[in-house]
Amino acid sequence: MSRYLGQRIGERDAVISGIGRSTVGRKLGRTGLSLTVDAALQAIEDAGLTRDDIDGLSTYPGITTASPGMSPNGVNDVQDALRLRLNWFSGGSETPAQLGAVMNAVAAVSAGLANHVLVFRTVTESSAQTATRRASVVGSGGDRVSGIMQWMVPFHAVSAANWVGMYAQRYMHEFGLTRRQLGEIPLNQRRHAALYDEAIFRDPLTMDDYLNARMISYPLGLYDCDIPCDGSCAVIVSRADATPGLRKVVRIDAIGSALTGRNSWDQRSDLTETAAHDCAKMLWSRTDLTVDDVDTAQLYDGFSFLTITWLEALGFFPKGEAGPWLDDGAARIGLGGEVPLNTNGGQLSGGRLHGYGYLYEACAQLRGEAVGRQVEGAEVAVVGAGGGPLGGCLLLTQDR
Amino acid sequence: MSFQALPEVTDDTAAFWEGGVDGELQIHRCHRCAIWFHPPAPVCPECLSREVGPATTSGRAVVQAFTVNFQPWAPDMQVPFVLAVVSVDDAPGVQLTTRLIDVDPVSVSVGLPVEVSFLHVEDVYLPLFRPVSAASGNGAVSEEGTS
Numbered sequence: 244m245s246r247y248l249g250q251r252i253g254e255r256d257a258v259i260s261g262i263g264r265s266t267v268g269r270k271l272g273r274t275g276l277s278l279t280v281d282a283a284l285q286a287i288e289d290a291g292l293t294r295d296d297i298d299g300l301s302t303y304p305g306i307t308t309a310s311p312g313m314s315p316n317g318v319n320d321v322q323d324a325l326r327l328r329l330n331w332f333s334g335g336s337e338t339p340a341q342l343g344a345v346m347n348a349v350a351a352v353s354a355g356l357a358n359h360v361l362v363f364r365t366v367t368e369s370s371a372q373t374a375t376r377r378a379s380v381v382g383s384g385g386d387r388v389s390g391i392m393q394w395m396v397p398f399h400a401v402s403a404a405n406w407v408g409m410y411a412q413r414y415m416h417e418f419g420l421t422r423r424q425l426g427e428i429p430l431n432q433r434r435h436a437a438l439y440d441e442a443i444f445r446d447p448l449t450m451d452d453y454l455n456a457r458m459i460s461y462p463l464g465l466y467d468c469d470i471p472c473d474g475s476c477a478v479i480v481s482r483a484d485a486t487p488g489l490r491k492v493v494r495i496d497a498i499g500s501a502l503t504g505r506n507s508w509d510q511r512s513d514l515t516e517t518a519a520h521d522c523a524k525m526l527w528s529r530t531d532l533t534v535d536d537v538d539t540a541q542l543y544d545g546f547s548f549l550t551i552t553w554l555e556a557l558g559f560f561p562k563g564e565a566g567p568w569l570d571d572g573a574a575r576i577g578l579g580g581e582v583p584l585n586t587n588g589g590q591l592s593g594g595r596l597h598g599y600g601y602l603y604e605a606c607a608q609l610r611g612e613a614v615g616r617q618v619e620g621a622e623v624a625v626v627g628a629g630g631g632p633l634g635g636c637l638l639l640t641q642d643r
Numbered sequence: 644m645s646f647q648a649l650p651e652v653t654d655d656t657a658a659f660w661e662g663g664v665d666g667e668l669q670i671h672r673c674h675r676c677a678i679w680f681h682p683p684a685p686v687c688p689e690c691l692s693r694e695v696g697p698a699t700t701s702g703r704a705v706v707q708a709f710t711v712n713f714q715p716w717a718p719d720m721q722v723p724f725v726l727a728v729v730s731v732d733d734a735p736g737v738q739l740t741t742r743l744i745d746v747d748p749v750s751v752s753v754g755l756p757v758e759v760s761f762l763h764v765e766d767v768y769l770p771l772f773r774p775v776s777a778a779s780g781n782g783a784v785s786e787e788g789t790s
Contacts, residue, residue: 393650394682397769398742400726401648401716406740408710409728416708416753460726461711461748509728509740510681514708 252497252529253353259493259639260359260481261290262606267441267474267594269369275315275475276324279365282477283325289491290479292359297327297479299357303344303364303598304336312371312471314364321363331356339500339522340629341598342637346500348480360480364599368471391632395508404468404546406508407630408460411548413514415462418563420551422462426453427569428547428584429466429591431576436588438578438616443470444592467547472594476603491610492642496623499526499636508631515563518634519549519556519627526625526636527558534558537638538621539608540582541601542628544589549630554584557625557636583618598628602637609641646720649767655683658697663761663768669697670734679734702759704729704772707738711748725751729772745773 263285265278287294306317318334321327331351339346341364348360388396400406414420430453436442448466456465486492499522505511527533534557542553551565559582560568568575576584587593587604594600605624607613627636652660659682662669672679673687674694680687687695709727725743743751744760757772 387651388648389651393656395740396648397650397767398726398740398771399646399712399720399724400740400742401720402712402714404714405710405712405726408712409708409726409740412710413708413728413753457713458711459714461713463710507682509738512736514728 254349254495254498254529256353256483257349257480257495258483258486258642259478259495259606260486261286261288261292261479262603263287263289263477264441264603265475267472267596267600268443269470269472271370271473273473275365275367276320278367278473278475279316279321279363279477280324282365282475283321283361283363286361286477286479290359290481292479294325294327296359297325297361298330299348299351299360299480300327300329300332300334301344301348301351301360301362301480302334303338303341305334312366312368315367316363316365321361327361329357331360339502339635340518340633342602342626342628342635343500345478345480345602345637346498346635349495349498352480352482358482358485361477362480363475363477364597365475366471366595366597367473368595369473372471391507402460403630404460404463407546407548408463410514410517410552410631411462411546414548414551414565417515418566420566422454422464423450424566424569425462425467425547425551426450427572427576428544428550429453431572432544432585432589432591432593434573434577435586435616436592439587439593440615442588442593443472444588463546463548466591469545469590469595470592472596474594474596476596476599478599478602478606493606493609494640494642495637496532496640497526497529497638499523499627499634501525502632502634504632506632517552517556518629518632519552519636522627522634522636523553523556523558526638530638532623532638532640536623537582537625539586539605539618539624540584541586541605541624541626542584543598543601543630544585544591545595545597545630547591550584550589552630553627553636557627578616578618586613586616586618601626601628605637605639609639646717647764649764652766655685659683660767662697662699663763663770666761667699668702668731668759668770670700670731670737671695672698672734679731679737681734681737681739700731701733703732703775704739704757704759705732706743706751706753706755706757708753709743709751711751723748727751727757727772729757739770742771743773744771750774
């Protein structure tokens with residue numbers, strides 16, 4: 244990755260100056276825009292800024308109508324609702340996964356196009372579900388399928404549970420990972436959710452519950468899949484030198500936004516590696532910090548197996564050794580363990596905020612505000628989001 | 644009627660989606676450096692030659708990964724079924740996501756040899772795959788390929 248070793252690590256020009264989070268829950272009966280405004284105003288106030296300071300706006304994946312609840316709001320309606328006076332804006336899905344909107348904001352700030360960018364992500368997937376309709380199922384609309392989806396959906400591989408399920412199966416075949424070991428991920432998240440009163444599923448989950456739950460797409464069962472929810476998260480990305488007096492700043496030490504492998508779920512020669520591996524290599528090439536410096540990891544768990552992919556890609560254990568590593572369960576990834584993971588319950592127990600729940604939680608941890616679930620002395624956090632050809636990660640540090 | 648999404652057919656992808664009319668699994672190949680690639684594109688990803696086009700494969704493949712889907716994602720979706728990523732025998736580097744048919748889910752494993760069997764819907768021939776049977780074990784494409 245020597246081509247990334249330039250003189251300039253531009254992400255350090257930017258900081259996360261404020262964070263906001265709406266109420267998050269199941270079928271809240273509120274519009275996406277209402278939730279977005281809650282998160283956005285909270286983030287602006289948290290940063291010690293006013294609406295008039297915001298000159299940039301960024302979101303992922305932009306407004307979508309084909310997939311109900313996936314993204315009810317985009318740049319247009321949020322700018323208009325708040326009457327933002329923007330110098331720069333961006334909304335779209337063709338970025339390094341969900342966190343791409345943060346990276347775009349960082350790039351804009353580093354390039355001098357904006358001083359304070361409001362970044363948001365809103366979902367109403369819970370409200371979009373009905374008895375006969377799942378949220379976000381491609382191909383259920385009747386139109387012909389194009390792009391990357393055409394290679395999967397016509398064969399009935401319509402859900403990410405199917406695509407991730409195949410990666411998980413291959414990993415199990417290759418390296419002997421068991422369902423019991425995989426189950427350590429959802430069990431861990433549920434233990435953490437019990438400590439966080441904003442999480443959605445907080446009742447205890449046992450290994451028996453996990454193993455006996457109905458199968459969704461083998462080897463992924465019910466508890467390997469995250470929970471559709473309604474909610475919004477927002478952060479403010481600010482110029483590092485435009486933040487005197489801002490209350491709690493989180494620094495961006497390095498970004499991983501690479502995609503050096505195939506942009507595809509099925510064409511990778513090694514079906515146990517994904518964009519996460521490309522991103523992690525880039526991330527570590529841009530910092531003197533190492534995986535041993537990470538105090539807490541907030542890693543995508545839209546499906547439990549994706550967390551394993553991120554942990555492995557980032558180097559928490561050698562390739563193929565997820566199973567034995569996870570045997571230790573709480574001692575590895577629990578609070579007080581080696582690397583406390585998804586301390587807000589993740590998406591598996593906290594709700595699918597689609598990448599932004601992890602970012603919010605990492606910032607809360609670094610600011611020492613994770614009441615009831617705080618990782619003592621957390622100074623470095625890694626955040627990774629996405630699966631398959633979608634990936635992006637951030638290394639965040641406490642302001643020092 | 645059961646769930647069946649269909650692909651949009653373009654000049655680049657027509658041979659792949661319509662090759663089944665002749666019982667043939669067509670994969671793009673470079674005429675200059677001879678590599679196979681998928682999805683089809685108007686340029687060779689290796690040597691960047693524009694002299695590329697579909698070529699006929701044996702239709703034989705090997706399972707590289709699979710999943711058994713139990714969840715009905717649409718109200719008219721019949722479950723369970725087996726999905727797989729298969730590598731095409733004579734098109735090195737090319738893998739396809741597909742559905743396996745005529746197979747007991749319990750008997751599927753990585754390394755299982757399979758052969759193409761087309762499902763004809765409207766103008767499209769979807770390349771599904773079934774385990775290679777003793778009768779067709781000679782490498783020929785099954786004559787039942789078109790349905």
